[in-house]
Amino acid sequence: MSTTAQVHVRSVRDEAAPGDGYRVLVDRLWPRGVSKEAAALDEWLKEVGPSTELRRWFGHDPERFEEFARRYERELDGSQAWQQLQDIVADHGRVTLLFGAADHEHNQAIVLQDLLTR
Template structure:
């Protein structure tokens, strides 16, 4: 299993890292070249309805995580994410949220690690 790390898409990654953008919407103000994203899995991001409901409000995070895990169950995009991770030794899930503790990449990492939180 690859080492899966999290990083804001605006920050650079160490050489040899496969970067997977897990946002449904392209990051504001960032060119595709500067993002250095190897794969954009927009469909693995939370639904538009869930993303808007959450609004990056930390007090809603636990409920957001629960609903997002439900969305991931049986998701073809989540299967694609797992395949991409399996194919690379070092992977970073990159995201645009300012809050590094309350975002979909945190939920994805936990689900992939089996903790699901």
């Protein structure tokens, strides 16, 4: 991965901005109430999102976030979708990971950003 790569995180409900670069939705499910046009995606990488089981266990409970991040990282290890996301970041340099959750601080896009910028 390029050391000049920039990975940003935004809600899919935020209006697209010129500085977003390549916009990737990293949710397994399409966010409710968001049209495909409003999302202004370059790519929807469903499979990089957490499994249904992990998502249900987490339940967007901030107290479970650290454990969620650990379990999610284990799920990603060796997955084709994780490799695809790394390739997207390497190819585009500036990428915005989009999430549909209401919580802007405790979601999978935050975990992915951390992993991609380590």
